[in-house]
Amino acid sequence: MSAGLAVLVSGSGSNLQSLLDAQKADALAGAKIVLVLSDNPKSYALTRAEQAGVQALVIRPKDYATRADWERAVGDALDAARVDWVLLAGFLRIFSGDFVRRFAGRILNIHPSLLPKYGGEGFYGLKVHEAVLAGNEKESGASVHFVTEGCDEGPVILQEKVAVYPEDTPEQLQQRVLKIEHKLYPKAVRELLKGSK
Ligand code: GRF
Numbered sequence: 001m002s003a004g005l006a007v008l009v010s011g012s013g014s015n016l017q018s019l020l021d022a023q024k025a026d027a028l029a030g031a032k033i034v035l036v037l038s039d040n041p042k043s044y045a046l047t048r049a050e051q052a053g054v055q056a057l058v059i060r061p062k063d064y065a066t067r068a069d070w071e072r073a074v075g076d077a078l079d080a081a082r083v084d085w086v087l088l089a090g091f092l093r094i095f096s097g098d099f100v101r102r103f104a105g106r107i108l109n110i111h112p113s114l115l116p117k118y119g120g121e122g123f124y125g126l127k128v129h130e131a132v133l134a135g136n137e138k139e140s141g142a143s144v145h146f147v148t149e150g151c152d153e154g155p156v157i158l159q160e161k162v163a164v165y166p167e168d169t170p171e172q173l174q175q176r177v178l179k180i181e182h183k184l185y186p187k188a189v190r191e192l193l194k195g196s197k
Helices: 014-024 044-051 067-080 097-102 126-134 170-194
Strands: 004-009 032-038 056-058 085-088 107-111 139-146 156-163
Touching: 004 014, 004 044, 014 032, 014 044, 014 170, 032 044, 032 067, 044 056, 067 097, 085 170, 107 170, 126 170, 139 170, 156 170
Parallel strands: 004 032, 004 085, 032 056, 085 107
Antiparallel strands: 107 139, 139 156
């Protein structure tokens, strides 16, 4: 049986698109994206899911009394869809230890820096790239890693580097990194599922 993937998103979903494209090109080791789940009803990723004919769900924290209730609802939706792997792709919530243990070893994330550098709470979106430029780094990149209880601290599966130029704006660096993210996430999933990672 092919592995079932869920992709969790909050924003534009360009990484989701790269995974959908890889699946279509038969480059995801036979895995199937069975669910796209967002905490944000305005996420463009939902439109991408719809266009690809993939089930899309919105589960908003504000519709639940507690964060634990919201996480339980997310976990139940993943189980109901028979998901084997949970891929965070621009998902802007940090899961509690309870959630991480429920899907232990089966949650992946993509982060736009060379972890462990520029990771952890507060390092998201343009803030990552601003910090890299402020740190006068000569290179940056992207990391796909397992999600553990510490934010952005789980074992790295794959990383790729890009050059950082002194005249870069955060937006230019973000675009350069995103371009490699779109190859890196499908590659990491493929290698992991084939057992070569
Ligand atoms: C990416 O840079 C990813 O590394 C980070 O959030 C961004 C999501 O972009 N976790 P998109 O929604 O996939 O376009």
